[in-house]
Amino acid sequence: MTTCETKASALDRASAHGFRAFFVANFDFVCKTLRRLGVIDADLADVAQEVFVVAHRSFSTYDPERSAKTWLFAFARGYASNYRRLGWHRRAEMPDSARASSQRLLQKLDARAKVALGLAALDDEKTTVLVLHDMEGLSAAEIARDLGVPLNTVYTRIRAAREAFKMALAEEAL
């Protein structure tokens, strides 16, 4: 095995080591994100697995200087989008959030369902900042750095995202 003990395999080992701790530290975040983006609980394990498999394959590109959440969010968003587009959820009942159509129903929705409902009305950019900034507590500066966009752009997106989010809930309540 010594001939195989190249720099590359040493790197593999290092990343395998890091990945396990990385998985544990970020599992809840990925699951929360998937739920927020419309993945129902019955499918959560399957979709979360897909996200972490692709994260593992790309792990060498992960920069620990940056927020793991921003990095993982892009994967989670992509898989949640595929999930909705391909209609995986048809094998199970949609959450109440998708069917709410009255003030009374909306008031009865739990906070999770309301958030999923509001986020469903946002585009990718707004969804990203609203989740990372308002729900996960990343600073606007961190998000700007990780996404490679100007700080003012992040602020603009946050404001626009909140407005669109509130409007979506208000419309649903009519």
Added chain:
Amino acid sequence: MTEALPPDEDLATLFRAEQAEHVFSDALRATVLRGVESAVLLGPEVAVGGSGAAMVAKAWTTKMVVLLAAGTFVFGATVATIATRALAPVIAPQAVTPPLATPAPTAIVAPPPEAPPSANAPPVVSATEGARPRPPAASAESVPSTLAREGEIIEMGRAALARGRPADALGAADEHKRMFPRGRLTEEREELAIRALRAAGMSDEANSRAALFLKAYPASIYGAP
């Protein structure tokens, strides 16, 4: 963290309430981790459309074969690395005597190998089942956030080391040992501590700790840290 743009109170209240409604069980975490390990080892064609305990059970014997065969290939080191990790008892509680509790070296007791899944593997556990009673083996650490907290500490230490702050990394390792003397990420903690000691120039302590590590985890994917 600077919060220069706080949301209005309605939104902040909603987001706080939403955050509190997310609870994930250790069982779900274990299921997904095993699924990931299987998929990474067996490749995407097996991973597509499947996860969970049933697939893991199917994959288990295959993994053994791959593991044995791996050594004969040029890329054996890589495959074996992943295979070893996949087979490691990552979720089962580990029986570990905390090393270096005193200046004199003490033994690290490696955990016993994980029993292979039975033919009747348990079904995929949905996230909503977190409140359900779990088997005794898991009940000792049934708080869902325990493992996540362990991971956070290790991850912080790892990031500190990557940023050239071995003292902080050692601090994280010590913190982990203090909070989780028999934690599930003890192997990761020790590996982190050894690398941090080396980075800090404390090679004597690093070497003695590495010797204990090798004794406790002869099949570790970290090899000789």
